[in-house]
Amino acid sequence: MVKNYLALDIGGTKILGAIISDKKILAKEKIKTTSSQDQEEVYGRIKNVITTLLKKVPNIDGIGIGIPGRVNEEGVITFSPNLPFENFHLKNKLQEDFGVTNIVIDNDVNVGMLGEQWIGAAAGHANVLGIFVGTGIGGAVIINNKLLRGAQSIAGEVGHMKLSFDGPKCNCGEKGCLEAYSSKIAMQRYMEEQGMKFDSILKSSVLKNGIAEQNKTIKDAIKKSANYLGEAIGSLVNCLDPDVVVLGGGVSTAIGEYMLKTIEPVANARALVKPNIKLSVLGDEAGLFGAVKLLLSDNK
Numbered sequence: 001m002v003k004n005y006l007a008l009d010i011g012g013t014k015i016l017g018a019i020i021s022d023k024k025i026l027a028k029e030k031i032k033t034t035s036s037q038d039q040e041e042v043y044g045r046i047k048n049v050i051t052t053l054l055k056k057v058p059n060i061d062g063i064g065i066g067i068p069g070r071v072n073e074e075g076v077i078t079f080s081p082n083l084p085f086e087n088f089h090l091k092n093k094l095q096e097d098f099g100v101t102n103i104v105i106d107n108d109v110n111v112g113m114l115g116e117q118w119i120g121a122a123a124g125h126a127n128v129l130g131i132f133v134g135t136g137i138g139g140a141v142i143i144n145n146k147l148l149r150g151a152q153s154i155a156g157e158v159g160h161m162k163l164s165f166d167g168p169k170c171n172c173g174e175k176g177c178l179e180a181y182s183s184k185i186a187m188q189r190y191m192e193e194q195g196m197k198f199d200s201i202l203k204s205s206v207l208k209n210g211i212a213e214q215n216k217t218i219k220d221a222i223k224k225s226a227n228y229l230g231e232a233i234g235s236l237v238n239c240l241d242p243d244v245v246v247l248g249g250g251v252s253t254a255i256g257e258y259m260l261k262t263i264e265p266v267a268n269a270r271a272l273v274k275p276n277i278k279l280s281v282l283g284d285e286a287g288l289f290g291a292v293k294l295l296l297s298d299n300k
């Protein structure tokens with residue numbers, strides 16, 4: 001019998017949910033959220049999305065969740081910089097509130113990469129490096145069809161790999177990380193150094209329009225970021241030798257094609273073998289499909 005799974009992609013500004021059966025989305029729900037300091041309030045929003053989906057498709061065989069942070073084997077969120085959860089027993093709470101025992105939770109980038117490997121840009125590949133470029137930079141590594149999690153669940157954090165020991169300041173408190181060179185925040189910093197002004201965090205649409213309008217400052221900022229990304233990918237390919245490197249995240253979705261023109265030649269020059277670099281094809285559905293793949297996998 002075909003089974004139905006409930007998938008959640010919980011972010012700092014939105015919660016996406018879906019019920020997926022046989023690799024097809026039966027129902028979908030999206031709520032935008034404002035940031036909150038109250039973990040019970042955020043948990044309430046998560047419950048609302050689940051309740052709404054269950055009204056559409058009542059019978060489910062499990063819940064898979066991607067969350068921006070660190071999750072331990074018991075399903076406790078131990079660290080989540082963009083959400084108020086701290087040592088929050090998400091799995092236990094959901095089991096009690098919905099009576100579903102089959103629940104898996106993992107880092108959102110890991111989950112998104114699983115989705116791309118299942119039915120997206122990395123389908124059919126056993127060794128995958130995923131780099132998600134957005135406000136920050138996240139990463140995920142799949143080796144021999146298994147997610148690399150590491151001893152303390154931080155494996156794949158390529159955003160905090162040092163490209164310079166004395167570079168720009170990074171959100172993590174260190175200097176010269178890839179994230180400080182190639183994230184949206186880094187692009188914004190380059191533009192501000194050239195006199196552009198922003199009221200809030202740079203939107204991906206500004207980057208896209210800047211390319212269309214041939215705005216030199218914006219194009220230069222993107223090229224600079226892409227150049228460092230190419231350097232990083234070259235080094236990572238030498239370390240991991242993946243079948244494919246998948247670029248995902250909001251920035252890649254908006255301007256990935258343009259960035260690849262800079263990334264590919266630099267990565268080719270740095271790597272000892274020619275990297276196979278692809279753009280994500282699932283966009284913001286990667287995390288939903290990945291959450292189902294996580295449920296189906298024996299590599300939870």
Ligand SMILES: [Zn+2]
Nearest residue numbers: 160170172177
């Ligand atoms: Zn850092």
